[in-house]
Amino acid sequence: MGNTIKPNTLAKNPESPKRHDHYSDRTLRSILSSVRSIALVGASTQWRRPSYYAMKYLQRKGYKVYPINPLRAGQEVLGEVIHPRICEVPSSIDMVDIFRNSEAALDISKEVIANKDDKGTQVLWMQLGVRNDTAAKLAEEAGLTVIMNRCPKIEFARLSGELGWYGINSKIITSKRLRGPHHD
Template sequence: MAEFQNPTDPEIKSLLENTKTIALVGASPKPDRPSNRVMKFLLDQGFHVIPVNPGQAGSTIHGQTVVAQLSDIQTPVDMVDIFRNSNDAAGVVDDAIAIGAKSVWMQLGVINPDAFAKARQKGLIAVMDRCPAIELPRLS
C-alpha cells in the first residue's frame, strides 16, 4: 500500500483559495446525506459546484444540474470532491486525471492511498480523509 501525506495547512488553504469549480462525485439529493450538506456549504461559499451522480443525471441538486460522469462536464474543473467508497475512489481519480482536474479531494472516510499516490504522480494536488466544509472555516 502506498504511503500518503496530506498537504500542509498552508497548502490546503492555498488549494481552497485557488479553486473555483468543484465537481462533487456522489452528490445526493437527500438533505440528510453529507454530500448534500457539503454541496450546499460550498455553494454558499461561492464555489461553482457541479453534482455528479449517474442515477440523478438531468435532475437538479441545490439548483445545479446533475451530470452522469466527470467526462460530461463541459467546463474546466479545479477540484474533484469524492463522496464514494474507498474502493471506488481509484476510478474517480482516473477520471479526474482524464479531464485535467487540478486536484482530487477524498472525503472523510474515503481512504485509498494508491489512488492518492497516482493522483500525486500525475501532478494533481491530492487530499484524503478530510472535508473542505471543515477545512475552510478552520483555515480562514
C-alpha cells in the first residue's frame, strides 16, 4: 500500500476526546503481554518500509503476525502469506494493528468490528501517526480496547528498556529489575 505515515502531522481535531492522548504504561504493558496474534493491516513486502520493520520486530518478540494487504494478497513477507482481508485469516486475531492513514482507519475498524466475534479480537491498535476518533468510538462501543497514534514496536521497546539503549527517554523510573512485556 506504501502509505507514508508522517508522525507529528496528525490532524488536530479540537473535539478529539482527550483520553486518547495518553495511555498508561500499565495499560500498554497489559495489552502487549496478553496479545499473541496480530493482524498487521498495511503490510509491505519492501524491507525498508516501517511496517516491515514493525512486523519483523514483533515476530522476533514472539508474536504471530498475519500480514494484510489486498494489493499484495498471496505474496509472502517474512515467512507469512499476505491475506487480502482480516476475515480471510484462518485463525484467531487478538489484535489488529492498522498501518494505514487516519482516514482509511475507519473502514478497517468497521471490518474489525464485523469480524471481532469470529476472530476473538479484543484490541484495535492504530499506528503512530494514525488517529481516527470516530473509528475509536465505534470500536469501543463494540467492546474493543483502542490504542491510537502509537507503535507497538516502539512501546514494546520502551517498556522493556530497549529504547533507552538509543538514548530515547522511556519515562520509566524504577529500582526494580526492568522486565519487558513478554508472555508469561
